[in-house]
Amino acid sequence: MSFHINAKPGEVAETVLLPGDPLRAKHIAETMLEQVTCYNHVRNMYGFTGYYQGKRVSIQGTGMGIPSIAIYASELISSFQARRLIRVGSCGAIQPELQLRDIILAMAASTDSSFNKVRFGGMDYAPTASFRLLKNAYDAAMRKGIAIKAGNILSSDNFYNANPEQWKLWAAYGVLAIEMESTALYTLAAQHQVEALSILTVSDSLVTGEEEPAAAREKAFTQMFAIALELAE
Numbered sequence: 001m002s003f004h005i006n007a008k009p010g011e012v013a014e015t016v017l018l019p020g021d022p023l024r025a026k027h028i029a030e031t032m033l034e035q036v037t038c039y040n041h042v043r044n045m046y047g048f049t050g051y052y053q054g055k056r057v058s059i060q061g062t063g064m065g066i067p068s069i070a071i072y073a074s075e076l077i078s079s080f081q082a083r084r085l086i087r088v089g090s091c092g093a094i095q096p097e098l099q100l101r102d103i104i105l106a107m108a109a110s111t112d113s114s115f116n117k118v119r120f121g122g123m124d125y126a127p128t129a130s131f132r133l134l135k136n137a138y139d140a141a142m143r144k145g146i147a148i149k150a151g152n153i154l155s156s157d158n159f160y161n162a163n164p165e166q167w168k169l170w171a172a173y174g175v176l177a178i179e180m181e182s183t184a185l186y187t188l189a190a191q192h193q194v195e196a197l198s199i200l201t202v203s204d205s206l207v208t209g210e211e212e213p214a215a216a217r218e219k220a221f222t223q224m225f226a227i228a229l230e231l232a233e
């Protein structure tokens with residue numbers, strides 16, 4: 001029984017890719033997987049299972065933000081035995097050397113959210129990626145000739161921050177980019193002793209103000225998904 005995912009037992013694969021946008025989940029499932037079935041329609045937050053090069057994999061939309069991804073990650077792990085959760089999303093770069101369409105492997109996810117602080121009674125927890133998935137993703141990217149960056153990112157509760165300069169504090173500590181989900185994914189994976197990794201594509205830069213037009217994102221996103229799908233086992 002699961003509140004937001006009405007799949008039947010066994011319909012979700014052990015490896016689950018997690019885009020924020022459920023229509024992106026649909027697009028990837030339809031273009032990159034074989035023998036695809038849709039297991040979830042609740043709230044239009046589609047989830048699909050299929051095969052990539054003979055390996056079973058699911059793709060589940062998560063919505064945007066920490067509370068939303070926390071719901072889907074919790075249910076995938078606790079009710080459907082997901083064991084490898086790989087976020088595939090976009091991010092805003094906060095370092096000058098990052099270019100639009102660069103791909104980042106998030107080693108760790110700092111946050112301005114209270115998600116971890118509440119859980120740890122005000123103390124700090126450092127949510128980190130699975131080293132095994134990170135290494136496998138790095139190796140897959142190298143095999144495909146795709147350059148990647150790896151480092152700390154910020155999972156923010158604010159897409160529109162009241163202080164437009166706030167990102168500079170994180171940038172001064174070497175944080176690469178801002179997104180809105182990974183810290184919760186990493187913490188929940190640790191709690192349940194499963195593996196998680198976030199792979200992110202730079203869609204905009206807070207340093208330069210540049211934005212990738214939606215249509216042009218497709219190619220970079222395809223590369224990110226190609227890396228993520230290699231993590232199916």
Ligand code: HPA
Pocket residue numbers: 090091092093156158159178179180203204206
């Ligand atoms: N901020 C937060 N999340 C994001 C951004 C951003 O600039 N770009 C893509 N996701």
